[in-house]
Amino acid sequence: MHTPVLLEKVLNKANLEGKKNFIDWTLWLWWHSKKIFEKFPQIKIFWIDQDEKNILLAKKNLEKIWKNLKIIKNNFANIEKICEQENIKWEVDCILLDIWVASTHFDQWERGFSFQNDGPLDMRMDTTATKTARNVINNYHEQDLFIIFKKYWEEPSARKIAKKICEKRKIETIKTSEELKNLIAEIINPKFLNSTLKRIFQAIRIEVNDELWVLEKWLEWACEVLAPWWRIIVISYHSLEDRIVKKFFRNEEKNCICPPIVPICICNKKQRLKITTKKPIIPTEEEIEKNPRSRSAKMRIAEKI
Numbered sequence: 001m002h003t004p005v006l007l008e009k010v011l012n013k014a015n016l017e018g019k020k021n022f023i024d025w026t027l028w029l030w031w032h033s034k035k036i037f038e039k040f041p042q043i044k045i046f047w048i049d050q051d052e053k054n055i056l057l058a059k060k061n062l063e064k065i066w067k068n069l070k071i072i073k074n075n076f077a078n079i080e081k082i083c084e085q086e087n088i089k090w091e092v093d094c095i096l097l098d099i100w101v102a103s104t105h106f107d108q109w110e111r112g113f114s115f116q117n118d119g120p121l122d123m124r125m126d127t128t129a130t131k132t133a134r135n136v137i138n139n140y141h142e143q144d145l146f147i148i149f150k151k152y153w154e155e156p157s158a159r160k161i162a163k164k165i166c167e168k169r170k171i172e173t174i175k176t177s178e179e180l181k182n183l184i185a186e187i188i189n190p191k192f193l194n195s196t197l198k199r200i201f202q203a204i205r206i207e208v209n210d211e212l213w214v215l216e217k218w219l220e221w222a223c224e225v226l227a228p229w230w231r232i233i234v235i236s237y238h239s240l241e242d243r244i245v246k247k248f249f250r251n252e253e254k255n256c257i258c259p260p261i262v263p264i265c266i267c268n269k270k271q272r273l274k275i276t277t278k279k280p281i282i283p284t285e286e287e288i289e290k291n292p293r294s295r296s297a298k299m300r301i302a303e304k305i
């Protein structure tokens with residue numbers, strides 16, 4: 001039995017007593033939403049995920065059981081279009097974004113997310129998207145590969161690895177996670193190999209799924225299109241994402257962002273959010289022990305004003 005990350009905190013903070021609508025932007029195996037629905041049965045839930053397999057599973061299992069349910073396959077970056085199509089723009093009470101890949105992505109070897117299994121270099125969460133890890137590895141310019149490895153994870157061997165990939169692909173296309181792993185193993189000290197592979201595979205995955213860009217876009221649009229009173233809960237799992245959320249929330253709590261030397265406000269910025277978690281909420285030791293994958297989770301909450 002899987003326990004959703006920070007479940008009790010999500011249930012307590014969602015503020016859904018007597019409310020109508022909840023959107024879960026990252027459905028996966030519906031663990032959070034299932035508990036929310038059990039606690040607040042009056043709620044209508046919109047579920048979004050970009051992974052076809054998750055959607056099919058959810059449809060098969062859930063639509064017949066719960067009438068108050070709408071399952072949508074889409075990328076949450078398309079928030080504006082989704083809200084318009086589903087006419088949910090002005091009625092939302094709480095939204096949850098529990099980002100990142102799901103553990104099942106790593107378990108499905110054929111999707112190439114993990115360097116611990118051999119599989120085709122794919123790494124798409126949305127299997128209908130056109131950009132795959134194979135495209136990135138075989139077509140990106142050496143300098144762009146270097147930037148991705150360096151920018152996302154400060155990989156110390158970024159330059160060396162980008163060069164090695166480009167040398168190898170001149171001879172033959174790099175097709176599998178095993179091939180990529182082996183060529184990195186040729187130039188990295190075995191002592192640091194696992195941590196290097198972890199960083200490189202994560203960096204490629206972030207690039208394939210445009211993960212940081214979609215998060216920024218979603219935050220911006222969520223703030224723009226949804227009406228006052230909604231509450232936004234974001235759970236992120238690594239520092240790059242958490243930094244984006246923290247910075248966005250802080251910026252949107254400000255009324256003016258003019259530099260101090262400007263005597264009168266010229267930016268015309270208006271406060272749009274009120275942060276309700278000054279510090280991120282993190283799992284307890286007990287939760288981490290039960291579910292080690294929750295270790296890096298950070299939850300931040302804000303309200304539209």
Ligand SMILES: C[S@@+](CC[C@H](N)C(=O)[O-])C[C@H]1O[C@@H](n2cnc3c(N)ncnc32)[C@H](O)[C@@H]1O
Nearest residue numbers: 004026028029030031032049050051075076098
């Ligand atoms: C950590 S899981 C969510 C777990 C879920 N809260 C639960 O309790 O079962 C993250 C899910 O978000 C989905 N996802 C990630 N990025 C997405 C995006 N840009 N648009 C839509 N879904 C996305 C993944 O396919 C994955 O199923």
